[in-house]
Amino acid sequence: MKIVTIIGAGVMGSAMAFPFSDRGYKVRLVGTHLDSEIIASIKTKQFHPKLNVTLPASVQAYAYSELAVALDDDTDLILLGVSSAGISWALDQLIQFMKQPTPIVMITKGMYAELNSLVTLPDVISKSLAEKFGSGLKIAAIAGPCIAGELAVRRPTGTVIVSHDQSFANQLCRDFETNYYHPRTSDDMIGVEICAAFKNFFAIAVGWAHGYLEQIPTAENKAKNNNAAALIFDQAVRELISLTNALGGQIESVWGMAGVGDLYVTCQAGRNSKLGNNLGRGLTYNQVREGPMMGDTIEGADLGRAAAHTIKLMIENGTLTKRSIPLTLSLLSALSTETPLVMPWKDFHQTN
Amino acid sequence: MKIVTIIGAGVMGSAMAFPFSDRGYKVRLVGTHLDSEIIASIKTKQFHPKLNVTLPASVQAYAYSELAVALDDDTDLILLGVSSAGISWALDQLIQFMKQPTPIVMITKGMYAELNSLVTLPDVISKSLAEKFGSGLKIAAIAGPCIAGELAVRRPTGTVIVSHDQSFANQLCRDFETNYYHPRTSDDMIGVEICAAFKNFFAIAVGWAHGYLEQIPTAENKAKNNNAAALIFDQAVRELISLTNALGGQIESVWGMAGVGDLYVTCQAGRNSKLGNNLGRGLTYNQVREGPMMGDTIEGADLGRAAAHTIKLMIENGTLTKRSIPLTLSLLSALSTETPLVMPWKDFHQTN
Numbered sequence: 121m122k123i124v125t126i127i128g129a130g131v132m133g134s135a136m137a138f139p140f141s142d143r144g145y146k147v148r149l150v151g152t153h154l155d156s157e158i159i160a161s162i163k164t165k166q167f168h169p170k171l172n173v174t175l176p177a178s179v180q181a182y183a184y185s186e187l188a189v190a191l192d193d194d195t196d197l198i199l200l201g202v203s204s205a206g207i208s209w210a211l212d213q214l215i216q217f218m219k220q221p222t223p224i225v226m227i228t229k230g231m232y233a234e235l236n237s238l239v240t241l242p243d244v245i246s247k248s249l250a251e252k253f254g255s256g257l258k259i260a261a262i263a264g265p266c267i268a269g270e271l272a273v274r275r276p277t278g279t280v281i282v283s284h285d286q287s288f289a290n291q292l293c294r295d296f297e298t299n300y301y302h303p304r305t306s307d308d309m310i311g312v313e314i315c316a317a318f319k320n321f322f323a324i325a326v327g328w329a330h331g332y333l334e335q336i337p338t339a340e341n342k343a344k345n346n347n348a349a350a351l352i353f354d355q356a357v358r359e360l361i362s363l364t365n366a367l368g369g370q371i372e373s374v375w376g377m378a379g380v381g382d383l384y385v386t387c388q389a390g391r392n393s394k395l396g397n398n399l400g401r402g403l404t405y406n407q408v409r410e411g412p413m414m415g416d417t418i419e420g421a422d423l424g425r426a427a428a429h430t431i432k433l434m435i436e437n438g439t440l441t442k443r444s445i446p447l448t449l450s451l452l453s454a455l456s457t458e459t460p461l462v463m464p465w466k467d468f469h470q471t472n
Numbered sequence: 473m474k475i476v477t478i479i480g481a482g483v484m485g486s487a488m489a490f491p492f493s494d495r496g497y498k499v500r501l502v503g504t505h506l507d508s509e510i511i512a513s514i515k516t517k518q519f520h521p522k523l524n525v526t527l528p529a530s531v532q533a534y535a536y537s538e539l540a541v542a543l544d545d546d547t548d549l550i551l552l553g554v555s556s557a558g559i560s561w562a563l564d565q566l567i568q569f570m571k572q573p574t575p576i577v578m579i580t581k582g583m584y585a586e587l588n589s590l591v592t593l594p595d596v597i598s599k600s601l602a603e604k605f606g607s608g609l610k611i612a613a614i615a616g617p618c619i620a621g622e623l624a625v626r627r628p629t630g631t632v633i634v635s636h637d638q639s640f641a642n643q644l645c646r647d648f649e650t651n652y653y654h655p656r657t658s659d660d661m662i663g664v665e666i667c668a669a670f671k672n673f674f675a676i677a678v679g680w681a682h683g684y685l686e687q688i689p690t691a692e693n694k695a696k697n698n699n700a701a702a703l704i705f706d707q708a709v710r711e712l713i714s715l716t717n718a719l720g721g722q723i724e725s726v727w728g729m730a731g732v733g734d735l736y737v738t739c740q741a742g743r744n745s746k747l748g749n750n751l752g753r754g755l756t757y758n759q760v761r762e763g764p765m766m767g768d769t770i771e772g773a774d775l776g777r778a779a780a781h782t783i784k785l786m787i788e789n790g791t792l793t794k795r796s797i798p799l800t801l802s803l804l805s806a807l808s809t810e811t812p813l814v815m816p817w818k819d820f821h822q823t824n
Contacts, residue, residue, distance in 0.1 A: 171693060172693035172694075173691075174692070265698075265702030265703060265706070270695040270696065272695070273691035273692060273693060273695045275697055275699055276700040276703060276815070276817055277700070277703065278702075299817075302703070302817050302818070302821070304821045304822070329628075339627075340524060340526070340625060341523060341524035341621050343622040343624070343625045344627075345622065346740050347628060347629040348628040349736070350630075350729075350737035351617060351654070351733060354630070354727070354728065354732050354736070358727065361727065375709050375710065375726070376706065377702075380705070380706050381703060381705060384705045385698050385702035463628070465630075466654070469630060469728070
């Protein structure tokens with residue numbers, strides 16, 4: 121029986137236990153220091169209190185203090201499921217406790233902002249672990265439209281498994297696919313990871329449309345604001361293409377599941393949308409952070425704030441044009457200052 | 473003062489009266505024989521009973537028996553706003569009553585199925601009117617994410633104006649744009665019109681996901697079916713690209729407002745979605761037509777049924793591959809037989 125060790129017992133990492141179990145893997149689910157209640161609940165009654173489901177019998181829970189045991193040399197695969205904020209911690213743990221060059225699959229999203237460019241997390245991890253394990257370590261990432269709670273009750277779900285090593289990606293696809301979980305492969309690490317990270321960022325903008333509706337007078341015919349949401353959604357797709365082009369990815373990834381598909385599902389609900397709703401109501405980013413969303417992790421906002429300087433430099437050095445990313449620039453401005461988000465309608469959908 | 477004559481007083485044609493009026497046009501709104509109540513209401517109290525709004529003072533209503541007056545030789549522009557089903561009637565009227573080669577803008581959607589290909593409605597109209605007015609008649613079409621009721625209360629709305637004649641498209645853009653209505657131009661008649669027509673068709677498929685949820689047991693964690701909807705949405709975008717490629721359009725149109733943007737808004741509500749919901753509940757197309765949606769016009773279904781034979785021929789002659797349009801084929805099968813819609817998940821998102 122193959123063994124997968126999932127690091128991070130949040131909803132997404134834990135939901136992945138379902139396709140793994142159904143394909144015959146033994147699953148070791150390791151919580152971080154933020155997951156103590158979850159791990160305790162699984163240990164005592166096999167119930168995941170955030171997914172609100174009972175996990176398969178083949179899932180065994182481990183506290184973070186037990187990581188070394190969970191990462192024992194019988195582990196066939198490591199799934200990295202911590203949040204973006206937890207990636208440094210996870211990397212330290214891997215360097216300390218990985219005993220051999222075990223293949224790694226990441227579901228953590230995000231881009232690392234270097235001075236002049238944005239680097240994907242799998243490439244950061246790969247580089248960091250190369251010192252100990254050499255450059256041949258197999259690393260892949262999973263992106264695509266996947267709400268964890270739906271995967272955890274085996275609803276139809278499609279994802280993209282991206283790796284520089286296509287035979288590894290193909291093997292993972294064969295090992296994970298079930299009658300409800302439909303992974304597909306890609307070799308476009310940059311394009312897929314830009315989409316995976318920036319879909320959260322752009323979902324904030326789409327959420328703006330629905331919040332804005334709440335603060336204007338109700339129309340005679342009770343019209344909503346879906347035209348505006350669609351216009352922003354489509355501008356977001358255009359700007360994902362601009363960013364992907366600028367950073368050397370393939371635009372096919374943008375209309376794939378990691379791009380359009382995941383943006384679609386991310387706009388249906390979640391914290392990024394909720395931040396957008398609040399900006400639409402006329403609050404500034406700081407007012408939202410000090411009010412209705414105090415303490416919440418909002419990955420799209422964190423990404424935007426981390427990437428803002430790099431994007432500015434890319435414009436200065438000519439890799440990106442201002443004209444091709446008006447929505448990105450308005451959103452970055454709203455996330456970095458105390459002014460409301462203003463939609464630059466006239467600049468939308470102009471030829472790049 | 474410029475004069476526009478809008479033929480068809482349904483919601484979409486009538487909503488266009490707002491940007492026209494706001495840009496100084498005098499608007500003549502002509503009902504078809506289906507619009508008698510609407511025209512009576514506008515004539516007596518300027519109120520449009522389907523849009524539920526009061527029309528601007530510059531809008532004057534005409535019954536279809538008054539079309540010749542409305543199309544008098546002072547008309548600067550004709551907007552064709554009848555439904556797809558009404559296009560033959562409208563064409564007959566134009567041939568009979570148009571006095572001079574007046575520029576035409578179409579908001580009617582649809583494709584005309586010739587034996588081996590699908591032809592755009594503007595090209596059909598252009599060909600039909602060439603006999604009387606020569607080949608230089610200016611024709612454009614408007615596509616993009618526009619819910620009429622929202623445009624009629626001046627919510628932010630973006631559209632694409634497509635024409636073989638770019639100077640005409642540019643002029644229309646300059647003439648229509650307001651601070652809430654944001655048209656952009658395209659010269660890709662095929663790509664834009666395929667998107668405009670097929671987004672209705674694919675919205676049926678996305679609607680399936682939400683209906684399906686209703687007929688399966690509620691999950692332990694009350695999970696919805698958004699992953700499935702996103703997977704279908706993204707497959708729809710891929711297949712719009714396949715159809716556009718096969719028919720000689722530009723794939724840029726698919727990620728533009730007529731494609732991804734309009735598909736997004738069409739999936740939020742409307743009759744195509746509703747048909748999809750019913751198919752998801754397990755009803756066959758015939759059961760829906762004889763039950764919950766008896767008598768409704770469902771443009772996506774009508775298009776699919778009209779285009780099915782042409783699509784079959786395109787596969788036979790090698791213009792299209794089956795492998796590139798699994799969702800289209802499943803949906804066509806469900807629309808033409810008495811079997812339920814089955815999602816071919818395994819065939820989704822395979823390399824074309």
